[in-house]
Amino acid sequence: xxxxxxxxxxxxxxxxxxxxxxxxxxxxxxxxxxxxxxxxxxxxxxxxxxxxxxxxxxxxxxxxxxxxxxxxxxxxxxxxxxxxxxxxxxxxxxxxxxxxxxxxxxxxxxxxxxxxxxxxxxxxxxxxxxxx
Amino acid sequence: xxxxxxxxxxxxxxxxxxxxxxxxxxxxxxxxxxxxxxxxxxxxxxxxxxxxxxxxxxxxxxxxxxxxxxxxxxxxxxxxxxxxxxxxxxxxxxxxxxxxxxxxxxxxxxxxxxxxxxxxxxxxxxxxxxxx
Amino acid sequence: xxxxxxxxxxxxxxxxxxxxxxxxxxxxxxxxxxxxxxxxxxxxxxxxxxxxxxxxxxxxxxxxxxxxxxxxxxxxxxxxxxxxxxxxxxxxxxxxxxxxxxxxxxxxxxxxxxxxxxxxxxxxxxxxxxxx
Amino acid sequence: xxxxxxxxxxxxxxxxxxxxxxxxxxxxxxxxxxxxxxxxxxxxxxxxxxxxxxxxxxxxxxxxxxxxxxxxxxxxxxxxxxxxxxxxxxxxxxxxxxxxxxxxxxxxxxxxxxxxxxxxxxxxxxxxxxxx
Amino acid sequence: xxxxxxxxxxxxxxxxxxxxxxxxxxxxxxxxxxxxxxxxxxxxxxxxxxxxxxxxxxxxxxxxxxxxxxxxxxxxxxxxxxxxxxxxxxxxxxxxxxxxxxxxxxxxxxxxxxxxxxxxxxxxxxxxxxxx
Amino acid sequence: xxxxxxxxxxxxxxxxxxxxxxxxxxxxxxxxxxxxxxxxxxxxxxxxxxxxxxxxxxxxxxxxxxxxxxxxxxxxxxxxxxxxxxxxxxxxxxxxxxxxxxxxxxxxxxxxxxxxxxxxxxxxxxxxxxxx
Numbered sequence: 155x156x157x158x159x160x161x162x163x164x165x166x167x168x169x170x171x172x173x174x175x176x177x178x179x180x181x182x183x184x185x186x187x188x189x190x191x192x193x194x195x196x197x198x199x200x201x202x203x204x205x206x207x208x209x210x211x212x213x214x215x216x217x218x219x220x221x222x223x224x225x226x227x228x229x230x231x232x233x234x235x236x237x238x239x240x241x242x243x244x245x246x247x248x249x250x251x252x253x254x255x256x257x258x259x260x261x262x263x264x265x266x267x268x269x270x271x272x273x274x275x276x277x278x279x280x281x282x283x284x285x286x
Numbered sequence: 287x288x289x290x291x292x293x294x295x296x297x298x299x300x301x302x303x304x305x306x307x308x309x310x311x312x313x314x315x316x317x318x319x320x321x322x323x324x325x326x327x328x329x330x331x332x333x334x335x336x337x338x339x340x341x342x343x344x345x346x347x348x349x350x351x352x353x354x355x356x357x358x359x360x361x362x363x364x365x366x367x368x369x370x371x372x373x374x375x376x377x378x379x380x381x382x383x384x385x386x387x388x389x390x391x392x393x394x395x396x397x398x399x400x401x402x403x404x405x406x407x408x409x410x411x412x413x414x415x416x417x418x
Numbered sequence: 419x420x421x422x423x424x425x426x427x428x429x430x431x432x433x434x435x436x437x438x439x440x441x442x443x444x445x446x447x448x449x450x451x452x453x454x455x456x457x458x459x460x461x462x463x464x465x466x467x468x469x470x471x472x473x474x475x476x477x478x479x480x481x482x483x484x485x486x487x488x489x490x491x492x493x494x495x496x497x498x499x500x501x502x503x504x505x506x507x508x509x510x511x512x513x514x515x516x517x518x519x520x521x522x523x524x525x526x527x528x529x530x531x532x533x534x535x536x537x538x539x540x541x542x543x544x545x546x547x548x549x550x
Numbered sequence: 551x552x553x554x555x556x557x558x559x560x561x562x563x564x565x566x567x568x569x570x571x572x573x574x575x576x577x578x579x580x581x582x583x584x585x586x587x588x589x590x591x592x593x594x595x596x597x598x599x600x601x602x603x604x605x606x607x608x609x610x611x612x613x614x615x616x617x618x619x620x621x622x623x624x625x626x627x628x629x630x631x632x633x634x635x636x637x638x639x640x641x642x643x644x645x646x647x648x649x650x651x652x653x654x655x656x657x658x659x660x661x662x663x664x665x666x667x668x669x670x671x672x673x674x675x676x677x678x679x680x681x682x
Numbered sequence: 683x684x685x686x687x688x689x690x691x692x693x694x695x696x697x698x699x700x701x702x703x704x705x706x707x708x709x710x711x712x713x714x715x716x717x718x719x720x721x722x723x724x725x726x727x728x729x730x731x732x733x734x735x736x737x738x739x740x741x742x743x744x745x746x747x748x749x750x751x752x753x754x755x756x757x758x759x760x761x762x763x764x765x766x767x768x769x770x771x772x773x774x775x776x777x778x779x780x781x782x783x784x785x786x787x788x789x790x791x792x793x794x795x796x797x798x799x800x801x802x803x804x805x806x807x808x809x810x811x812x813x814x
Numbered sequence: 815x816x817x818x819x820x821x822x823x824x825x826x827x828x829x830x831x832x833x834x835x836x837x838x839x840x841x842x843x844x845x846x847x848x849x850x851x852x853x854x855x856x857x858x859x860x861x862x863x864x865x866x867x868x869x870x871x872x873x874x875x876x877x878x879x880x881x882x883x884x885x886x887x888x889x890x891x892x893x894x895x896x897x898x899x900x901x902x903x904x905x906x907x908x909x910x911x912x913x914x915x916x917x918x919x920x921x922x923x924x925x926x927x928x929x930x931x932x933x934x935x936x937x938x939x940x941x942x943x944x945x946x
Contacts, residue, residue, distance in 0.1 A: 254765070258781060258785070259786075268405075278410070385523075386495075390516060451931075534805055541934030
């Protein structure tokens with residue numbers, strides 16, 4: 155598409171292994187005008203950010219995942235690579251853990267959340283990252 | 287719907303007795319991915335929150351209503367039930383009153399506002415409620 | 419004093435009827451470089467702000483007072499006179515009430531608080547009032 | 551349309567001389583429920599705000615434009631007319647300049663940005679303008 | 683002292699094993715009107731908060747300490763006991779680590795800092811804790 | 815002094831040509847625990863920051879000065895050298911100009927201000943610079 159060549163969209167890296175939530179996140183981001191890459195494990199996420207092949211604008215990660223890494227671990231590793239990387243956590247049960255497991259300047263979305271909340275959370279963190 | 291079973295949406299309680307504005311609010315919230323219950327009076331709103339049958343995520347209320355309670359009164363009663371309940375006021379004329387009639391950590395939308403502003407206001411208050 | 423002629427200090431209006439706390443507030447404000455006028459009732463406070471004889475920069479009020487007006491009432495009346503008037507409440511017991519009785523953009527100090535917290539609260543509100 | 555008569559939308563003034571970006575901004579604002587007027591030069595923008603014929607709610611301006619005025623200059627002139635006018639800058643290259651050329655309480659969007667970010671930036675500034 | 687009986691001061695728990703910095707922190711807090719308890723290790727800090735014998739208002743901790751626990755670890759343990767506990771880190775070298783090792787809603791002071799900055803950081807976190 | 819060797823204080827660069835205000839600023843900063851260097855013109859200020867001989871932590875500048883540069887100009891030049899340099903303006907008359915002449919993420923103190931407000935403004939900007 156011609157538009158893509160001139161005005162690329164910011165790409166969000168999504169870590170989610172539950173198919174239904176992956177669809178919801180996909181639709182919300184696309185509707186908000188973000189591109190996204192979805193992976194199912196923290197291992198893949200960290201590898202892709204570390205490789206630098208694509209410049210991602212933000213990380214959206216579920217807290218509870220099938221693999222060894224939880225969302226908390228992924229965020230810490232990503233922040234070691236880039237100390238100001240915008241991070242949104244999604245969680246159904248572990249909201250209290252954010253206070254001791256989360257990283258500074260992140261946002262926690264507790265399920266159920268409206269798709270618009272995800273888009274608003276990303277926009278808010280991206281403004282902080284680029285402007286303040 | 288199957289999606290609803292797995293990933294319920296947050297439900298917003300809307301107090302509005304003007305049909306046109308009710309439609310605009312309805313469309314804006316639905317498009318942003320919120321569910322909503324709309325009532326026409328403060329009496330109904332307080333009763334429904336107090337009953338606890340449905341867990342509402344936020345209150346959106348017009349300031350000027352036909353009944354005895356104004357939006358300011360409804361918000362105060364709701365905050366007595368839940369001291370951190372997110373509240374958005376909508377008003378066409380009474381913007382100055384927010385400074386003495388509003389509750390802390392609320393947002394006032396002055397008409398005319400864009401539907402996206404309502405969704406952004408709710409998202410901002412919900413992030414504060416869950417994360418800060 | 420010569421300094422006073424050239425560089426007047428901002429004057430804070432304090433409503434407090436407990437002598438000990440009046441002393442603490444007096445010392446904290448003086449040390450921070452604020453001038454203050456202390457009154458014991460909400461009636462006096464509102465009259466003095468309304469008269470406009472002295473231009474006060476902020477209101478610091480206890481919530482529980484001997485007279486008919488509580489701090490919540492005083493703040494509402496003051497905000498009707500000036501919708502952006504900076505307000506700090508001090509309270510020993512009624513912290514939960516702030517969520518439904520307080521006005522927007524105010525700060526609540528729960529006793530015990532350090533004198534430096536009062537000075538910091540005032541400074542924060544004055545920056546908002548003059549700059550944002 | 552009957553709705554327009556009853557519930558007018560806020561009108562955003564957009565300064566953009568690149569057709570493609572004008573389309574993207576147009577679509578994003580319309581989808582968010584904003585009306586807009588688009589002009590191609592700072593001269594037109596300042597004239598229209600100064601005339602007062604239409605009451606604009608915010609300015610969205612590209613930084614690099616074909617005419618003599620850059621976005622930085624337009625914002626300064628607009629803020630002389632209205633000191634609290636909400637301003638969003640869009641820029642592909644000049645992000646560092648915001649720190650010395652931008653005005654206080656503005657937001658900078660660096661390209662590429664998602665359309666939802668523009669809507670979120672406007673909503674955030676409009677809440678500050680009307681409520682804080 | 684009579685004042686202490688009526689208007690107790692908030693007590694800050696300080697974890698610092700360097701004597702000079704302990705003195706600076708002690709003087710700054712006393713001058714700002716805070717009481718403090720100083721310990722030299724994270725083990726003592728967590729034990730004292732966990733015991734609940736004294737209700738501490740905030741934690742001020744050096745990041746680099748002689749024992750096994752660093753400031754980052756202490757803060758995580760304290761936040762497991764109380765998810766909204768105000769935390770200030772002090773560090774001479776490890777400023778970048780805050781982005782991945784720090785907890786949300788904390789403040790990092792990088793040495794050298796002025797004593798007033800410590801008092802201001804505590805006041806800011808205490809306002810958030812009690813009012814927002 | 816031995817303390818200076820181990821725990822240096824942050825140094826603030828002050829631009830002020832009125833002797834009385836220079837004294838007030840000097841006393842306020844010293845009491846808050848800041849070191850300072852005071853100069854009387856923008857030319858000197860920019861030269862000293864540009865030279866890099868001393869690492870200054872923040873700039874405090876009067877808006878109206880005897881020389882050719884006003885505080886607004888000094889801040890813009892300083893931000894070109896360091897885009898995140900913390901800046902506090904002091905002004906007796908030109909408060910409205912801040913909206914179009916000020917730089918983003920700065921604080922304006924309107925005279926008369928309490929000395930504690932200056933210390934609080936600096937602390938707030940330094941926290942933003944080091945932590946957010």
